[in-house]
Amino acid sequence: MALLEQKITARKELDGLGVYKPGKPIEEVKRELGLERVIKLASNENPLGYSKMAKEAMMKELENIAFYPEGTAPVLAEALAKKLNVQPEQLIIGNGSDEILHLITRSYIRTGDEAVMANVTFPRYDTNVRIEGGTPAIVPLIDGVHDLDGMLAAINDRTRMVFVCNPNNPTGTIVGKQALEAFISKVPEHVLIVVDEAYFEYVTEEDYLNTVPLVASYPNLIVLRTFSKIYGLAALRIGYGVMNPSIVQELMKVKEPFNTNRMAQAAAIASLQDEEFLQTCIQSNEEGRKYISSEAEKMGLSYFPSQGNFVMIQLGRSGDEVFEALLKKGITVRSGGVLGYPETIRVSIGTEEENETFIKTLKEVLN
Ligand SMILES: Cc1ncc(COP(=O)(O)O)c(C=O)c1O
Missing domain, CATH: 3.90.1150.10 (Aspartate Aminotransferase, domain 1)
Known part of the structure; x- marks a missing residue:
């Protein structure tokens, strides 16, 4: 039987968006x-x-699958807080860092807002901003590297956030320590700075800024990391963001109640112990x-x-x-x-x- 024509149109923001x-x-x-x-x-x-310790932890956790997980993953947040030397209130745990990107744009982008990002970079920044009715302000890379001066210059009254992918996907390049620190200090207070560090642990170059300690001094700074890459837990979908507790509180309102599952939480906690x-x-x-x-x-x-x-x-x-x-x-x-x-x-x-x-x-x- 032929399917009937569907007559309800989706939000106009979805026009022209492709499927990832x-x-x-x-x-x-x-x-x-x-x-x-x-x-x-x-x-x-x-x-x-991935770590054998994570596998063991998941085997144990299998017993509890019938019960919902703890919605905010507090044990993992506590373990991460210790490791990163931040407060647990500064952390949000997501269904991959993908989800946290989505929570950020869902919570902060209003129709007509602009978000500054590089071209070429991780495509989810662009997509998530567009879904919420925002407009990406694109600043081309220079030799594969973020043009931080160009990005600063692209900030205007409509700018709501800037994305820096460091190392950048797909080029793998990083921005220098001083350049990034200067950039963070110059972005106006009303603009969120999202530094995506999905590949943080792989960096061996010394001239690389660890941005997590800066979160305490910059209430508009958000750092994203993930268990999908070096920890090898890609299929479990678990990542985290470090930011001012007031931003965490806003994102918590938008996040699904049980966004990360028991297996992922258990595996992530154990993975942190396997140095x-x-x-x-x-x-x-x-x-x-x-x-x-x-x-x-x-x-x-x-x-x-x-x-x-x-x-x-x-x-x-x-x-x-x-x-x-x-x-x-x-x-x-x-x-x-x-x-x-x-x-x-x-x-x-x-x-x-x-x-x-x-x-x-x-x-x-x-x-
Ligand atoms: C730069 C960057 N950010 C975020 C992600 C999303 O990672 P996940 O949602 O698996 O944590 C990826 C995945 O490839 C990525 O390359």
Whole structure:
């Protein structure tokens, strides 16, 4: 039976918005191409998995699945507060940092407000601002790096928030310590500064600002972090934000009552205790990042210097084509075509073996 035509129109803010396209899941690629093995280097996930301590904690927590979780994840907030040296009241725990972005725009963006952000950066800033009727004010990157002066200059009376993704996804670049601190001090008090540090733990460069301690001095500063990346809990959906308690209180009004589940809370708490796993991941990622960057260089390809768990490589030809060719050989990356740099691919750092297979296959594809 044919479905009847639907006559109710959605809010006009949704006109022209697309549906988020994630990196292709392994299962989908295997099914579509009939491949037995697929290496996924497309979504900046942790190739080493996640902490065994988190697994044990989840096994225990299985007993309690019939009961709703604690809505604000207070045990996790307490553990994070200790680790970060902040007050638990300064923290909000989200269903991924994605949810916190959504809560921020839902709570603060009014129709006609502007939000300053880079181009190219994490696309959810743009989407969430538009959903609420706001307008992104786009400031192009300079050589893949946030143009903080340009972003300051773009702030006007209508500006409600600014987004700084540090390290930036998809380029992996960071802004220098002094530059970011000066920027934060110059943004007017009525403008929220959202610093997205999803890849914070991977940074090995010394000239990188830890913004969490600044939250105490800047009531308009929000820092976002996640358990999806270095902690390897992407599927559980858990992240957090550090900010002035008064902002937390507003976001709490908007958040779903049970936004993070028991498994995620238990796994995140346990993950914070596994310093050894964290260090192993940092080291493995740094080695992989260096390997892929230096191999790209040997192939005559340039790349953005990355401090994340991915590298964006400039190919001098269509990223879509190279993406398709790699896909046929069982490797998924992100084409720069969907990320705003059409002649690039972004490859996530894998295990040593995955990185070697990627480089070998990239050579085949480019030849
Ligand atoms: C810069 C950045 N921010 C936020 C997120 C969202 O992470 P999650 O919602 O899994 O915490 C991602 C995920 O890729 C990201 O790259």
